[in-house]
Amino acid sequence: MSAYEQLKNNQRQLDAEGIEVGVSRQALDQLLTTAVNTSAIIQGIYEWVDLVEAEGGLTNISGVARGHAMMESLKKNRPRVNEIAKGLLK
Numbered sequence: 001m002s003a004y005e006q007l008k009n010n011q012r013q014l015d016a017e018g019i020e021v022g023v024s025r026q027a028l029d030q031l032l033t034t035a036v037n038t039s040a041i042i043q044g045i046y047e048w049v050d051l052v053e054a055e056g057g058l059t060n061i062s063g064v065a066r067g068h069a070m071m072e073s074l075k076k077n078r079p080r081v082n083e084i085a086k087g088l089l090k
Contacts, residue, residue, distance in 0.1 A: 003030035037084045048073070 001009075006027035014020040048070040055062040074081075 003027040003034070007031060034084060041081055041084065045070075045074070 003024075003026075006024050010027075011021035011023055014022050048066075052058065052063050052066045052070060055066045057063045058067050
């Protein structure tokens with residue numbers, strides 16, 4: 001069972017109203033780690049976009065080269081990104 005499913009389906013009610021619940025620390029840690037890693041990936045993508053734009057965007061050779069490098073990096077790292085971003089939700 002994924003960390004997401006653990007957190008969603010295996011909560012222990014800790015108060016009468018059901019506002020506070022207990023969950024698996026391991027599942028919570030895994031989901032928080034995934035959130036932090038996914039945020040870093042997204043930030044990295046936007047940093048690449050900023051670099052492309054700093055080179056003049058896709059209207060000159062420097063920007064095109066930087067954009068090409070960005071696309072190659074994204075393709076190369078797709079399996080790792082998928083593992084980080086989706087792995088715990090499956």
